[in-house]
Amino acid sequence: MAVRDTNRQQGTTAGGERRQQVSLFMKLRSRRFIAYWLILPLLIVILGLVVYPFFYSIYLSTLNKKETKFKGLYNYRRLLKSNTFWLVVRNSFTFTLTAVFFKALFGLTLALIINNLPARGQRIWRGIALIPWVMPLSLSTLGWWWIFEPTHSALNWILVQLGFNAVPWLSDPFWARFAVILTNIWFGTPFFMIMYLAGLQSIPEELYEASEIDGAGILQRFRFVTFPLLRNIIAITMMFSTIVTFANFDIVRVMTRGGPRYSTHLFGTYSFTLGIESGNVPRGAAVSLFMFPFLAIAAFFILHMVRRSTR
DSSP: OHHHHHHHHHHHHHHHHHHHHHHHHHHHTSHHHHHHHHHHHHHHHHIIIIIHHHHHHHHHTTBOTTSOSBOTTHHHHHHHTOHHHHHHHHHHHHHHHHHHHHHHHHHHHHHHHHHTSOHHHHHHHHHHHTHHHHSOHHHHHHHHHHHHOSSSOHHHHHHHHTTOOOOOTTTSHHHHHHHHHHHHHHHHHHHHHHHHHHHHHTSOHHHHHHHHHTTOOHHHHIIIIIHHHHHHHHHHHHHHHHHHHHTOOHHHHHHTTTOSTTTTOOHHHHHHIIIIISSOHHHHHHHHHTHHHHHHHHHHHHHHHHHHHTO
16 A cells, blocks of 8 residues: 555656646747747847946946046036036037928928829839938948038039139038038938838828818828828837937038037037047046936837827
């Protein structure tokens, strides 16, 4: 009897272990577990390239210039008392708001024009319109620098030939801001265009036909059919472009290096100037961290608007 009970207990234990193994195997083969494994490499990349640098930047911003002593909020207080920093803040907001507005306007206009072309014409003009966005930004910015360069400016040569005076494109604060904003608009407009064009082509043609039967004109069809159905795409595209434009570095760095007299510096370029060129890495880290609350607030409000419109 004792032997039989022992065998029964061992069989029960083995059966329980076998069921646990089968259950674990089924969990490993479940879609949810496979999904976690598939996104694990991306999570590691985000942790390594985004989360860790962000928190390390916070740590750096609390140190002194030699990075040997904890200074708390000293670097932030110095920046808030700096006239140059507030000029950078104004430049960043002016650059971002102006560039995003015109990119959205020109992108929507291009999308509407191309959407009304024949299918073959759409492919050709869509490819041509995407060229500025496909080109490497630093390379295309060099081309724009040659256009605006004061000594051998192609644009000034044309103006002089037409009888106008040469314009100090990159040495006057107003025109320097104009030049970097125009370059950003030229580069970013195709992104808006392709996003809006995808949204336009997903709108059922029956809606336009029904509104036309009801007597709606072109503007009314755009107001009551096109725009409401594109609202979410417009909001998300503008949010993404705001984040990228606010953190822009290439255009200003290549064209003006923040000059003249810091008049074109943005957060990214000013952070590089302080942290790398001037050797004050903690102060440069503090400048870069000032971007975070602005972008977080903008993303919150835009996503809130999208969520409300989809209810």
